[in-house]
Amino acid sequence: MTRIALDGIAHSYVRHPRTDKDYALRPLHHVWEQGMAYALLGPSGCGKTTLLNIISGLIIPSEGRLLFGDRDVTRLPTEQRNIAQVFQFPVIYDTMTVAENLAFPLRNRKMPKALITARVAEIAAMLELTPDLNRRARGLTADAKQKISLGRGLVRSDVSAVLFDEPLTVIDPALKWELRSKLKAVHRALDLLMIYVTHDQTEALTFADRVVVMNEGQAVQIGTPEELFERPDHTFVGYFIGSPGMNFLPARVEGNRAYVGGNTIALGAAYPELTDAVQIGVRPDFTTLTDGPGLTVQVRRIDDFGRKRLAHVTLDGLPLVATVPPGWAGDGSQARVGFDAPHVLVYRNDVRVEGVAA
Amino acid sequence: MSLVLENIVLKSGADIVIDTVSLTLRRGVMNVLLGPTLAGKTTLMRLMAGLDRPSAGRLLLDDKDVTGIPVRKRSVAMVYQQFVNYPNLTVFENIASPLRVARLPAAEVESRVRHAAALLRLEPLLQRMPAELSGGQQQRTAIARALVKRADLVLLDEPLANLDYKLREELREQLPPIFAESNAILVYATTEPTEALLLGGETATVWQGRVTQHGPTSEIYRSPLNIAAARVFSDPPLNELAVEKRGGAVITAAGRQLPAAGVLAGLPDGHYRLGFRCDDVTLGGDGTGFPGTVSVTELSGSESFVHVDVGTGIWVCLVRGVHDWQPGAPAEVSVDMHRVFVFDIAGNLVTGRS
Amino acid sequence: MMDKPTNNRAWFFVLPVLVLVLFSSIVPVMTVVNYSLQDSMGVNNFFWNGDSWFRDLLNPDTEIGARFADALLRTIAFSFTALAVEVPLGIAIALCLPRRGWSVGISLVIMALPMLIPWNVVGTMWQIFARQDIGLFGAALTGIGLPYNVTQGSVSAWVTIVVIDVWHWTPLVILLSYAGLRAIPDAFYQAARIDGASRWAVFVNIELPKLQKVLVIAVLLRFMQTFMIYTEPVVVTGGGPGSATTFLSIDLVKIAIGQVDVGSAAAMSLVYYIIILTACWIFFTVMTQIDRRGDR
Structure with missing residues (x-):
């Protein structure tokens, strides 16, 4: 069993970093477990690619240690790390057939011929490449080429980790979900540690058991897709995960009540007295226009998404997005809005505060 | 102009x-x-x-x-x-x-x-x-x-x-x-x-x-x-089912017989194709729905799309919020027969949602 | 594929080029064709001679035919020798050049230097270089006991001309290959390292296939230049010893100017021209086929 441990890994392109801003990747402690699928998710420039390059050996981190099992590999070159990687653009060997491409990493490691053939057949079947095995790789479409790249990444069973660097960038949108589900199926079939870098939430949430949400060089939350949706630890996670993102309102919090302007909102838990910048956060999915009791809001616009409708409203001038329930009868510019108390979360300086069950 | x-x-x-x-x-x-x-x-x-x-x-x-x-x-x-x-x-x-x-x-x-x-x-x-x-x-x-x-x-x-x-x-x-x-x-x-x-x-x-x-x-x-317009205007893809209406019942290609409920009730006998979107079906039911197995769950930020293999093809079901269904798990899909589009064999709409 | 908006005024803009092409190539070529079909008895006294110049030229049993066949063979041999040395050597050097850092600019300039020297200067330089008494090249070879004499030995003369061409023009192959190598994305090298590929496997499976297009261009350019080589042998060996380094172009000048045999020379240059055109056409076909295969 191999696991990969990040022991205070950090990277800065500045020689003597002083503030957080000097870090491309701020110090991070984390353990990647065998057999799990992780995604590094964040906007461009958030440090996810830096982290991936540290694991693959392209970058030597300026601080901390990287352990594969018990072995310190912080300074080892890529080829001694026993990893596989799939890149953004298809990397194939033009002169070889599809089968030879898939066999290449095994052949270089002098595996017995029979084993190579069996493994290549297995991986090709998983990725539906079997009919093309004896074709020249260079003549295939971009989608097929990227499948070959994926196959070469997955063909070795003894790797410590398989790294994916935005592998679906060049794939036609209509085929993306197919490859996404294929990757997930492959992960279940093979007991490999996989790390997947992307800026697309659907790719990350669909693929991974655990998602690392990154922003400005910092891992702001590591959690399951459910956790990221239900209990974002950071306002950035609330904003970045979910379409549209979470509503945030500056508030004063006392016990299990939040005060936003002249309005009182019930909370699902009790909180100690909080200072500094306090906000409550609630997803549009748990903010609902209602015919029953609720806070009065001004309706600015209602967007029809077909399978759902979202209202853009203001509460005392503060913008909010709320779900319009199917049977909602209201019209005009005024409406009432209700919040689902257990899903109203409290943030202090952008970090979620844990309440005490009331 | x-x-x-x-x-x-x-x-x-x-x-x-x-x-x-x-x-x-x-x-x-x-x-x-x-x-x-x-x-x-x-x-x-x-x-x-x-x-x-x-x-x-x-x-x-x-x-x-x-x-x-x-x-x-x-x-x-x-x-x-x-x-x-x-x-x-x-x-x-x-x-x-x-x-x-x-x-x-x-x-x-x-x-x-x-x-x-x-x-x-x-x-x-x-x-x-x-x-x-x-x-x-x-x-x-x-x-x-x-x-x-x-x-x-x-x-x-x-x-x-x-x-x-x-x-x-x-x-x-x-x-x-x-x-x-x-x-x-x-x-x-x-x-x-x-x-x-x-x-x-x-x-x-x-x-x-x-x-x-x-x-x-x-x-x-x-x-x-x-059906072409319906397919183009459906993301995730339109769920489809071929049926034959015979008297008070509809029969699927797999041989299942269902009461001709909802928009199907008034149809003349013949072959039809039903089309319905991911939000016209629900996961789970009272045993009268279509049995299948989960093939994959796609999670967007606030919605989950569960792909269920029902034998005649793969249907996508919308579940609000983020929930992961394990692939291979049994699942029942209930179709709201009031919300399906009925197309004839040539693909033209016969009757729509009621 | 689709109709583009057409406008007949566009022809006006092409007209100057057409006139230029008319005077720079079509008129001279037609003059040569004209000469090749006539015989002359003194200045400006021409009469029709049909295809007899060509028949003589292409028949190895005639004197001119034998001479032409020899020169042609010599030229082809020279082109192949030069290409066989320059292409592998150019690729090898390009592979050794640094890919990034401050040394890139310096190495490229040093590599490119020989190309910037004019042909006749190169010839003169090597004339001195090749001297056994004071020339660096000649003296060195003689010093280690090799029987080197550029004016007496035909092997020596040949080797010298090849070495000059290699020295002068390998840089072109180096620069083209280097540009080709630089265009290969880093991901390919990284993937190969991860796949555990050896240096040789990287060369065979990544670098060489990706260089294919550039190399066809390099070979085409070098073939044309070596096939038309003139200045260096004229300056260094004068085509000798005997006719050991008398290539087609030199022979052509000897016949046309030395013997004032305009008809033969014209026929010869036309055949020469057709050979080069054919070679270019073959290269062009190969090149477009590589393109098409890559697109599929």
Whole structure:
């Protein structure tokens, strides 16, 4: 069993970093477990690619240690790390057939011929490449080429980790979900540690058991897709995960009540007295226009998404997005809005505060 | 005031690329071309712009025949999927460039550029170079340049496709009011049904070089006239089921017999294809639904799409919130028979949602 | 594929080029064709001679035919030798050049230097270089006991001309290959390292296939130049010893100017021209086929 441990890994392109801003990747402690699928998710420039390059050996981190099992590999070159990687653009060997491409990493490691053939057949079947095995790789479409790249990444069973660097960038949108589900199926079939870098939430949430949400060089939350949706630890996670993102309102919090302007909102838990910048956060999915009791809001616009409708409203001038329930009868510019108390979360300086069950 | 395509055909060698398209695109509404990649949206736009000449048919701009007139002599602006800006000019000069070509007086240029920049929230960036901008800002610059020209025809070819989803989400909301102010004939191509719905206006569904339906966007979404339009306007893909109606029952291809409930009740006997979207089905039920196994769950930010293999094919079920179903797990899918579209074997709508 | 908007005024813009081409190639070529079909009895006294110049030229049993066949063979041999040395050597050096850092510019300039020297200067330089008494090259070879004499030994003369061409023009192959190598994305090298590929496997499976297009261009350019080599042998060996380094171009000048045999020379240059055109056409076909295969 191999696991990969990040022991205070950090990277800065500045020689003597002083503030957080000097870090491309701020110090991070984390353990990647065998057999799990992780995604590094964040906007461009958030440090996810830096982290991936540290694991693959392209970058030597300026601080901390990287352990594969018990072995310190912080300074080892890529080829001694026993990893596989799939890149953004298809990397194939033009002169070889599809089968030879898939066999290449095994052949270089002098595996017995029979084993190579069996493994290549297995991986090709998983990725539906079997009919093309004896074709020249260079003549295939971009989608097929990227499948070959994926196959070469997955063909070795003894790797410590398989790294994916935005592998679906060049794939036609209509085929993306197919490859996404294929990757997930492959992960279940093979007991490999996989790390997947992307800026697309659907790719990350669909693929991974655990998602690392990154922003400005910092891992702001590591959690399951459910956790990221239900209990974002950071306002950035609330904003970045979910379409549209979470509503945030500056508030004063006392016990299990939040005060936003002249309005009182019930909370699902009790909180100690909080200072500094306090906000409550609630997803549009748990903010609902209602015919029953609720806070009065001004309706600015209602967007029809077909399978759902979202209202853009203001509460005392503060913008909010709320779900319009199917049977909602209201019209005009005024409406009432209700919040689902257990899903109203409290943030202090952008970090979620844990309440005490009331 | 409109652009009319009259029986437009485009052939490339023996292939028919665009097959007899007739469309009326009106000024003052958003005209959306909705269709998958390679359906012919870009080709249609090139024909509208005069970049290509149709093999047959006529193109009328405000009742004037403009069929053979090349793009240089028309008043057209275009925004592409790739961010196209002049790398050596500031944002201001980029937006101003069509006005400079037209040799407008400096004061006029200044005021038009300022106005467009204000609409697209580019004011603080006017002195920057394109390389210093994010993708969203670059695309807003390109859109501003298209609007400032005050062309008769503004073509937007999947302008948001290359942006990250957060930026796409934001721009989708910002764009409609900006376009509302423009006096041009606006044509917007997209592959995404959600984008079409948010833009509103009128939609033409494009499929394999044909326009399968044209009308108000939400009307097409709610009652597609044929299965091609329904497929184009469904993301995730439309769930489909072939059935035969016989008396008071419908029989599926797999031999299952169901009571002819909902919209199926009044149908004459015969073979039909049912189409329904992911939000017209629910996962779970009382045992009368369709049994299947979960093949994969796709999680978007706030919704889960569970793909269930029901034997005759894979159906997608929407579940609100983020929940992961384990692949291989048994699942029952219940279809709301009041919400299905019924198509005949030729693919034309017989009856829609009740 | 599709109709482009047409405008007949566009021809006006092409007209100057057409006139230029008319005077720079079509008129001279037609003059040569004219000469090749006539015989002359003194100045400006021509009469029709049909295809007899060509028949003589292409018949190895005639004197001129034998001479032409020899020169042609010599030229082809020279082109192949030069290409066989320059292409592998150029690729090898390009592979050794640094890919990034401050040394890139310096190495490229040093590599490019020989190309910037004019042909006749190169010839003169090597004339001195090759001297046994004071020339660096000649003296060195003689010093280690090799029987080197550029004016007496035909092997020596040949080797010298090849070495000159290699020294002068390998840099072109180096620069083209280097540009080709630089265009290969880093991901390919990284993937190969991860796949555990050896250096040789990287060369065979990544670098060489990706260089294919550039190399066809390099070979084409070098073939044309070596096939038309003139200045260096004229300056260094004068085509000798005997006729050991008398290549087609030299022979052509000897016949046309030395013997004032205009008809033969014209026929010869036309055949020469057709050979080069054919070679270019073959290269062009190969090149477009590589393109098409890559696109599929």
